[in-house]
Amino acid sequence: MLRILHAEKEGKAPGPEASFLKIKGTEMQQGLTELLVEAIGPYAAPFQPEAFRQENWNEEPVGPDYGPPLAPLYFNWRKASIYGGSNEIQRTIIAKSMLGL
Amino acid sequence: MAGEAGWSRDTWRAFAEMGWLALPLPEAHGGLGGSTVDTAILMERFGRHLVVEPYVATIVLGAETVARAGSDRQKAELLPAVAEGRLLLALAHGEPTSRFDLARVAATATRDGAGWRLSGHKAVVHHAQCADWLVVSARTAGAGTDRDGITLFLVPANADGVTLRPYPTVDGLRAAEVLLENVAVADDQVLGEVGGGLAVVEAVVDRALVLLSAEAVGAMDATVSLTAEYLKTREQFGRPLGSFQVLQHRLVDMLAAKEFAHALCYRAAGAMDDTTGSERARAAAAVKAETGRAGKRIGQDAIQMHGGMGMTDDMAVGHYFKRLTMIDVQFGNAAHHLRRFAGLS
Numbered sequence: 001m002l003r004i005l006h007a008e009k010e011g012k013a014p015g016p017e018a019s020f021l022k023i024k025g026t027e028m029q030q031g032l033t034e035l036l037v038e039a040i041g042p043y044a045a046p047f048q049p050e051a052f053r054q055e056n057w058n059e060e061p062v063g064p065d066y067g068p069p070l071a072p073l074y075f076n077w078r079k080a081s082i083y084g085g086s087n088e089i090q091r092t093i094i095a096k097s098m099l100g101l
Numbered sequence: 102m103a104g105e106a107g108w109s110r111d112t113w114r115a116f117a118e119m120g121w122l123a124l125p126l127p128e129a130h131g132g133l134g135g136s137t138v139d140t141a142i143l144m145e146r147f148g149r150h151l152v153v154e155p156y157v158a159t160i161v162l163g164a165e166t167v168a169r170a171g172s173d174r175q176k177a178e179l180l181p182a183v184a185e186g187r188l189l190l191a192l193a194h195g196e197p198t199s200r201f202d203l204a205r206v207a208a209t210a211t212r213d214g215a216g217w218r219l220s221g222h223k224a225v226v227h228h229a230q231c232a233d234w235l236v237v238s239a240r241t242a243g244a245g246t247d248r249d250g251i252t253l254f255l256v257p258a259n260a261d262g263v264t265l266r267p268y269p270t271v272d273g274l275r276a277a278e279v280l281l282e283n284v285a286v287a288d289d290q291v292l293g294e295v296g297g298g299l300a301v302v303e304a305v306v307d308r309a310l311v312l313l314s315a316e317a318v319g320a321m322d323a324t325v326s327l328t329a330e331y332l333k334t335r336e337q338f339g340r341p342l343g344s345f346q347v348l349q350h351r352l353v354d355m356l357a358a359k360e361f362a363h364a365l366c367y368r369a370a371g372a373m374d375d376t377t378g379s380e381r382a383r384a385a386a387a388v389k390a391e392t393g394r395a396g397k398r399i400g401q402d403a404i405q406m407h408g409g410m411g412m413t414d415d416m417a418v419g420h421y422f423k424r425l426t427m428i429d430v431q432f433g434n435a436a437h438h439l440r441r442f443a444g445l446s
Binding site: 030034037038041042043044045046047048062063071072074075076078079081082083086087088091 | 195197200201224225266268269270271272276278347348397401404405408409411412419422423426427430431434436
């Protein structure tokens with residue numbers, strides 16, 4: 001990551017290393033959201049979008065107050081390995097440019 | 102699937118007419134006396150079609166508890182009506198801090214003349230909002246996670262002191278928090294032995310783990326089929342996605358995970374009716390752990406292979422992914438049951 005930031009500071013276009021970072025970064029994001037659902041257990045189930053979408057919603061949520069966004073976060077972050085060039089595309093870039101395949 | 106209730110009474114009546122509600126219930130009380138394997142076959146089909154009716158709540162959990170622990174009179178009063186589709190049940194056992202520990206019951210039942218008074222908070226009770234009767238666990242003795250002292254009660258859902266806080270779940274089912282405040286219960290509403298409820302709940306939940314796993318297998322099967330179909334039709338870079346070997350292999354791994362879960366599921370279903378204690382528990386824990394892992398892998402990979410389309414509500418694959426995720430959460434996720442299996446070995 002530091003190598004990529006350095007290259008950017010030098011005014012160079014990001015190289016294929018950025019593809020590694022995209023894969024690793026999105027896997028970490030997804031792993032974390034997966035862990036959040038595991039951690040909260042049964043209270044992952046209640047669907048309470050108003051509890052985290054509406055700023056002035058001041059009812060008590062069902063379950064712990066940090067609970068309502070967790071399952072939606074997990075589902076939503078599946079997008080991270082798809083957008084910006086899917087992680088399969090990133091691997092193809094690395095295979096071509098760094099391994100000459 | 103329709104309406105505010107989140108499911109359809111017409112569909113439920115059709116289930117009754119097909120004999121699906123009677124299937125696992127005892128023959129002496131209006132049932133067909135089917136095996137766990139019979140019910141697993143049905144649950145697998147439910148999973149394939151994302152059935153939202155309260156089958157698990159009423160039949161797999163509620164009626165099964167009554168069938169195992171009820172007196173002849175209680176069974177005669179409730180089970181034929183359940184089989185005919187006239188009566189709905191729900192099992193109110195889990196609590197806000199019990200997580201997946203079936204022995205952690207804090208709700209209390211104290212003696213009050215010839216009857217009892219129940220107080221407590223039951224968490225994420227599936228389909229409580231449509232239930233006529235709740236099967237409620239409460240402590241008549243002991244504390245914390247003591248195995249002894251948990252008693253089961255039959256409580257009318259409209260009894261004084263019962264308050265429901267209903268909500269949809271992220272996979273489109275319905276559940277509620279059940280709050281009990283000094284609810285008067287007669288002595289003949291005790292289900293089974295006073296203080297001996299935990300063994301009943303454990304047996305019911307072990308069997309439910311297998312049947313939920315069967316539902317998951319059906320959902321996985323549908324997910325793999327949908328993904329294969331998508332890869333065959335969707336073109337990228339001038340050719341069908343399915344012609345890329347990297348995706349073929351990934352789909353093969355998904356299919357393999359489904360097949361292994363399927364095999365383990367029916368092995369465990371076969372074991373449910375003729376094993377007890379740790380042997381039964383091991384079979385149930387193994388299949389729930391395996392289907393939890395397989396469901397996660399298949400669901401995640403299916404979304405990935407559908408690309409951005411898989412993220413939309415318009416594509417069925419996302420609904421299967423959500424259902425698989427929630428089946429993993431119910432009665433203990435893969436990590437919990439792996440640990441449980443290790444402890445039983």
